[in-house]
Amino acid sequence: MSRPRPEPVQIVKERRDRALSAIVGRVPYIRFLGIGFERHGDELTAVMHFDEKLIGNPILPxxxxxxxxxxxxxxxxIELSWSYLWDDIESGALDPETLAAPGAVRLPKTIDFTIDYLRSGLPRDAYARARINRSGRRYASVHVEAWQDNRSRLYAQGTGHFLMPERDSTG
Amino acid sequence: MTDRKADFGETFIAALPLGKALGMEMVEIGDGMAAIRMPYHADLIGDPDTGVIHGGAVSALMDTCGGAAVMTHPDNPGGTATIDLRIDYMRAATPGQSITARAECYHMTRSVAFVRAQAFDEDETRPVAAATGTFTVEAKR
Structure with a gap:
């Protein structure tokens, strides 16, 4: 029995990173807020880099x-889009160039979103990770946790429902 | 608008860096109610293929407007912070149109303020989004 030789690590990483930046890079509001994504395998951590314009209470601040x-x-x-495109990115069915083209990635649409503010947000970077609790053909339910200094001391959490884009035959 | 309310309207947004960055403008203030307008801007786009603004920008507007409704309530002694906010997105806002949120603080206890809000684009017959939230009532220091 033989299995195909695994691809070199740089090729795998580069393909994943380029795919992720193609998905994230086209959304102006993500850029406006200064949000970036760090990736370990398929796990994403969002980072909102602190900026004065993100302040809501200047006295605290x-x-x-x-x-x-x-x-x-x-x-x-982004977590939902990343996870539903993952298999096609891995198989090479979707290359990062295609993903960056207009109309290539249709993002899920928010149906509702609930935010639970647990602590006031400090004037520094914030981190968040999302967990998909259910992802069907049409609807998905996602939970997000956000923290600043300590991973175990969340400053906010949220739950939302999303309408998934219809899949083409390419998938 | 009375002078007190006009002053509040001006200073409220001026004191909020995010409100300013998103171009928000107070258009109406009452006792426990507020309306805030957010003009369309390319920075707010969430779907680059259609130009529809990001839900998060609508959430920011709802949160700001909800907070303003709490602060203008006659029984509110001081500042406020959001405890919880739920937003339902009924339809995509029409690209190019400004969004106006109207929030009402419909009940207040000594420690909690209850708010509901709606957001419209230029079609005032069909809401873009609706929200319900709870806010803290903070004693004057």
Whole structure:
């Protein structure tokens, strides 16, 4: 029995990183908020880099609840898109060039989103990870946790439902 | 608008860096109600293929407007912070149109304020989104 020789690590990493930046890079609002994504295998961690414009309470100071709400929603949408495109990225059916083209990636649409503000957001970077609790053909349910200094002390969490884009025959 | 309310409207957004960055503008203030407009801008786009603005930007507007409704409530002694906010997205906002949120603080206890809000684009007959939230009531220091 033989299995195909695994691809060199740089090729695998480069393909995944290029695919991720193709999905994230086309959304102006993600850029406006200064949100980036770090990847380990298929696991994504969103980072919202601190900026003065994210402040909502200048006296404390604290991050604006709206910045946090946006951060959680962005994290959920990218996680969903990433996970539903993953198999096609891995198999090579979708190459990163194609992903970056207009109209190539249809993002899930938010149906509802609930944000639970647990602590006030400090004026520094924030991190978030999303967990897909259910992803069907049409609907998905996603939970997001966000923290700042300590992973175990969440400053916000959110749950949302999303309408998934219809899949083409390419998948 | 009374002077007190006009002052509040001006200073409220001016004191919020995110509100300013998103171009928000207070258009109406009442006792426990507020309306805030957010103009369309390319930075707010969530779907680059259609130009529809990101849900997160609508959430930011809803949160700001909800907070303003709490702060204008006659029984509110001081500041406020969001405890919880749920947003339902009914339809995509029409690209190029500004979004206006109207929030009402419909009940307030000594420690919690209850808010509901709706957001519209230029079609005022069909809401883009609806929200319900709870906010803290903070004692004056």
């Amino acid at each position: 604290a991050l604006h609840g709206g910045a946090t709400a946006s951060f959680l929603e962005v994290t959920a949408i």
